[in-house]
Amino acid sequence: MQKKLNLTEFNSDTLALVRQIIKRYPEGRQKSALLPVLHIAQAENNGWLSAETMDYVASLLDLQPIEVYEVASFYSMFNLQAVGNCVIEVCQTGPCWLNGAEELLAHFEKRLGIKPGETTPDGRFTLKTVECLAACGNAPVIQVGTEYHENLTPQKADVLLDKWQEENKISHTNPYLL
Amino acid sequence: MATQILLNNIDVPGLANFEVYRQLGGYSSVVKTLKNLTPDQVTGEVTKSGLRGRGGAGFPAGMKWGFIDKKSEKPRYFVCNFDESEPGTFKDRYIGQRNPHQLIEGMILGAYALGAGSAYIYVRGELFYVLRIIEKAIEEAYKQGFLGQNILGSGYSLDLYCQPGAGAYICGEETALLESLEGKRGNPRIKPPFPALVGLYGCPTVVNNVETIAALPWILNNGGEAYAAIGVENSKGTKLISACGHIKKPGVYEIELGLPVEEFIYSDEYCGGIRNGHKLKAVVAGGSSVPILPASLILKTAAGEPRLMSYESLSEGGFQSGTMLGSGGFIVMDETTCIVKNLLTFARFYHHESCGQCSPCREGTSWMEKILHRIENGQGTMKDIDLLVSVSKHIEGNTICPLGDAAAWPVASAIRHFREEFEEHVKLQKCPF
Numbered sequence A: 001m002q003k004k005l006n007l008t009e010f011n012s013d014t015l016a017l018v019r020q021i022i023k024r025y026p027e028g029r030q031k032s033a034l035l036p037v038l039h040i041a042q043a044e045n046n047g048w049l050s051a052e053t054m055d056y057v058a059s060l061l062d063l064q065p066i067e068v069y070e071v072a073s074f075y076s077m078f079n080l081q082a083v084g085n086c087v088i089e090v091c092q093t094g095p096c097w098l099n100g101a102e103e104l105l106a107h108f109e110k111r112l113g114i115k116p117g118e119t120t121p122d123g124r125f126t127l128k129t130v131e132c133l134a135a136c137g138n139a140p141v142i143q144v145g146t147e148y149h150e151n152l153t154p155q156k157a158d159v160l161l162d163k164w165q166e167e168n169k170i171s172h173t174n175p176y177l178l
Numbered sequence B: 001m002a003t004q005i006l007l008n009n010i011d012v013p014g015l016a017n018f019e020v021y022r023q024l025g026g027y028s029s030v031v032k033t034l035k036n037l038t039p040d041q042v043t044g045e046v047t048k049s050g051l052r053g054r055g056g057a058g059f060p061a062g063m064k065w066g067f068i069d070k071k072s073e074k075p076r077y078f079v080c081n082f083d084e085s086e087p088g089t090f091k092d093r094y095i096g097q098r099n100p101h102q103l104i105e106g107m108i109l110g111a112y113a114l115g116a117g118s119a120y121i122y123v124r125g126e127l128f129y130v131l132r133i134i135e136k137a138i139e140e141a142y143k144q145g146f147l148g149q150n151i152l153g154s155g156y157s158l159d160l161y162c163q164p165g166a167g168a169y170i171c172g173e174e175t176a177l178l179e180s181l182e183g184k185r186g187n188p189r190i191k192p193p194f195p196a197l198v199g200l201y202g203c204p205t206v207v208n209n210v211e212t213i214a215a216l217p218w219i220l221n222n223g224g225e226a227y228a229a230i231g232v233e234n235s236k237g238t239k240l241i242s243a244c245g246h247i248k249k250p251g252v253y254e255i256e257l258g259l260p261v262e263e264f265i266y267s268d269e270y271c272g273g274i275r276n277g278h279k280l281k282a283v284v285a286g287g288s289s290v291p292i293l294p295a296s297l298i299l300k301t302a303a304g305e306p307r308l309m310s311y312e313s314l315s316e317g318g319f320q321s322g323t324m325l326g327s328g329g330f331i332v333m334d335e336t337t338c339i340v341k342n343l344l345t346f347a348r349f350y351h352h353e354s355c356g357q358c359s360p361c362r363e364g365t366s367w368m369e370k371i372l373h374r375i376e377n378g379q380g381t382m383k384d385i386d387l388l389v390s391v392s393k394h395i396e397g398n399t400i401c402p403l404g405d406a407a408a409w410p411v412a413s414a415i416r417h418f419r420e421e422f423e424e425h426v427k428l429q430k431c432p433f
Ligand SMILES: Cc1cc2nc3c(=O)[nH]c(=O)nc-3n(C[C@H](O)[C@H](O)[C@H](O)COP(=O)(O)O)c2cc1C
Pocket: B052, B053, B054, B055, B056, B057, B058, B059, B061, B081, B082, B083, B084, B085, B086, B169, B170, B171, B172, B173, B174, B175, B207, B208, B209, B210, B212, B213, B401, B402, B403, B406
């Protein structure tokens, strides 16, 4: 398992971005910036939100830490536990199921040697199941960071996995830099 | 070819760029409207058009705008619902990704009609890459003077922003969306008061779906009457249908409301028929929340009339033999499909997505998933089938928001139309598929 460095503070560029986001809301409504800022913080903290990270976000937005915890724990995209470098999220809802999502998931499990919710011992991959990703016409679908991969088959999944192995794929990047 | 209002230019290369969009006549509705029409006249055109909300509930857009509290001293907000999370629905993503300026143009028109100075597009967090496409388009629109202070010298000013969600179907429910936009958990609010009176930050607010908003430029360019001339009964204009499942050509199609369902499924212009030489078994016509119908009832009503893709025709026969147009998420299943297993994936979805505020929904969705899991895996009893019906009845109508109903209807309808299949699972003590 690679050592996870916890984020301490945003750099000046990221802080400028946060300030710009806060300006989108009326005076005193900076709490509205919470979801965008949590997305950024998670990306900067190796793909998950530690208590320290959430406390830092609370201080940035002038909120009580509990206000951040209760929100972070509500939304499924926020990881409250450490994850691997590359998080693979496999859709399992009806339309994807009709098009072979179960076989696809089984293939990922076999290739990676882990079950959904687990991380490979080398810390490279985490496997997750997720609900409908709004891409049902191109089922089955997976999400990796901000990327969608659609019309997947086990063969196509192998090609992707080989590539990600080789480049040591990191799926958590600041989505505002897209 | 049906009239194309939303998708007419969707394949033009570079459509997401301002220049390309503008050259195709984009933003002309804004130029015209800000110069010639008062906000109330805009609302009037939209009312005349008969446009109904495309997010699922089908509420008339002009009427909703009419409810906005214009006497209040508070600022007003216009919010676009781009949460798109109803299983089977993938139409808004198509617009956002390919034609973001059409959405922005519609946002300007709606915000102007409502007198909103700020507007937000709430995009589900998973679609962050689409959010970024829209943000770049917004930047262009500011540079070209279509957003910001004193738009085109009209005296009207508007700021438009995108806001990400973070993985929660319930944030598609409009009051949960507003909570989320305020930086809170996505717990739906008790209504009334409706957002038109008490919405974002306690201010008068209108929330509309992406597709509803994207239809506005055409309506303002061509007039409400021209829009109302398309369609049937109170199903006016065109509708995007996102079709998926066991069909030859899954994808997003723009239909004129009133198209026969049979033509939609079998013609080469649309779904192209059932793939692999299989036969049609069932359809979920309007996103996972609406009742499932067997082939016989989706093609024809119980009275033997051809079923049409319209609000009225799809709901003909009520819940006994009809369904709903919903969000237009059209999920097609062939005869190899296990109805119980498909339903189990939906039940798991609703259990996962319940916000947990109301016990009938929180507990009921959990039970339904468990019981269905039991039946699908060969451990169910005949009593379990009735238990499922009973649980679904106890949820329906007893919750703060319609997610409870949305979870109950698929279960009740699957058992109504496919009871033998549930019984077979129990008799065989395994899934027959
Ligand atoms: C559980 C639930 C989920 C919903 N999800 C969405 C959604 O993803 N997108 C949407 O536009 N409307 C959704 N709605 C409907 C909204 O509450 C609201 O009616 C709609 O955004 C209004 O816009 P419209 O009138 O233009 O359709 C959902 C409703 C419920 C109860």
